[in-house]
Amino acid sequence: MSNLDSNPFADQDINNPFQGPAGVAARTAASTFNTQPAIMKATEDPPAYSQANELLKRQEELERKAAELDRREREMQSLSASGGRRNNWPPLPEKFPVGPCFYHDITVDIPVEFQKTVKIMYYLWMIHAGTLFANVIGCLAWFCVSYSRGGDFGLSILWFLMFTPCSFVCWYRPLYGAFRSDSSFRFFIFFFVYVCQVGVYVLQTIGFPGWGTSGWISALTCLNTNIPVGILMILIAALFTSLAVMSLFMFKKVHAMYRTTGASFEKAQQEFATGVMSNKNVQTAAAKAASQAASQAAQETFREQV
Secondary structure, three states: OOHHHOOOOOOOOOOOOOOHHHHHHHHHHHHHHHHOOOOOOOOOOOHHHHHHHHHHHHHHHHHHHHHHHHHHHHHHHHHHHOOOOOOOEOOOOOOOOOOOOEOOOHHHHOOHHHHHHHHHHHHHHHHHHHHHHHHHHHHHHHHHHOHHHHHHHHHHHHHHHHHHHHHHHHHHHHHHHHHHHOOHHHHHHHHHHHHHHHHHHHHHHHOOOOOOOOOHHHHHHHHOOOHHHHHHHHHHHHHHHHHHHHHHHHHHHHHHHHHHOOOOHHHHHHHHHHHHHHOHHHHHHHHHHHHHHHHHHHHHHHHHHO
16 A cells, blocks of 8 residues: 555554653643642732822821811911900919910911921920929939039029020020911021020030039039939939930921921011011101101201301
């Protein structure tokens, strides 16, 4: 029979991949692949879902700010209806012979985005006052174990009585007013005074003997005389150190926020000039000076004509 008559589809000796030891392994792998359930890896949230969450967060933030502004407006209206804002700081008893000197309400006066910073500065001032009082206690204890330290005890009382109200008036109130009315001039007052305050903290932290501060040098000096009093003064020195570090950190934070408010030295000059010219005493003095100059010029003109 010729090659043309042969059946091309007849069985030929072709190696079957599923026969023999290799075939058994291939069939096992194929069956495992077919029977094992498909495992899908977790994927991230779809972009549309993330954007929706972001929009919801922004909407909640806007609603919160709107509610805060509405509350502040209603508070201002109620204050106006009751005859204006009454001073409420320091919180003194009603029967006290001296009344409060300032109006202080961060949630009413300060915008929402700056309230946290102003509250931190207020708490920092309270820590400042508490540390000065603790310094009086430390210097008193030092005076009790060493009678030659009476000058330190007296100066510690002076620092407490002087620096507590002065720090509130000279750097906290300017900061409060700067954020309340977006005043460049008050920002500059705060920066100038607060730099001096940080320098005072550094000196108090060092604690030179005879300066009325329980700093590190004074604490270590007292530690050689009386260990319990020395430990107390070391704790006070640590408070002064913490104040210096926190004050420097908050100074940088306030300065960064100041740069985002659009304040500038030119605006501070304009505010100062406007404030000076709007002062009644300055206006009265300027009017008197102008009238005197006009009268002198008129007298000189009359003399020349005569």
